[in-house]
Ligand SMILES: [Zn+2]
């Protein structure tokens with residue numbers, strides 16, 4: 153006996169974005185990544201241009217420390233901000249983005265990366281090529297999810313290094329919100345101890361402090377507090 157129809161559990165992942173847990177809309181079914189991921193990655197890759205410049209300011213010598221004292225210049229080596237240095241240096245933002253561009257060029261049969269000059273010119277050029285071709289990549293490039301993840305990670309690291317903030321958020325569990333298709337979002341939720349709301353970075357669902365108890369119950373599949381038994 154042959155089974156002409158694939159089982160639901162084999163078929164289902166095809167209809168999800170390969171980068172986030174969203175179900176693809178009817179007009180997105182041919183795509184590897186959803187339009188929300190495409191839009192977010194476009195904004196992130198474009199923002200990397202100015203973040204790269206701002207990282208230079210973070211690195212500038214003589215910048216006062218958080219205690220208000222300028223680091224003593226006589227005693228070397230300084231406790232330099234390693235993260236901004238790494239992001240701006242070899243193997244940092246520019247190299248990573250050029251790596252993405254090169255992978256896409258191979259897939260598109262475009263040949264090798266052009267010589268654009270120094271870091272700034274390379275960055276400007278590669279940001280433009282990536283932003284312009286994100287619609288293609290999300291549509292047709294099977295490995296786009298890894299590159300979307302890399303763009304998101306570079307953006308998060310650069311933003312954190314520029315603002316001097318460390319991620320103090322703690323994971324609280326998987327987002328229990330359901331999308332239109334009835335599938336749970338499943339994104340890992342994180343919350344800062346001082347936050348007034350928990351917001352899901354994937355589906356956008358949010359819970360105020362007074363709703364956190366209900367969120368906890370929903371995550372554990374328990375009846376909602378206060379609900380009639
Ligand atoms: Zn997506």
Ligand SMILES: [Zn+2]
Nearest residue numbers: 327337352355
């Ligand atoms: Zn969610």
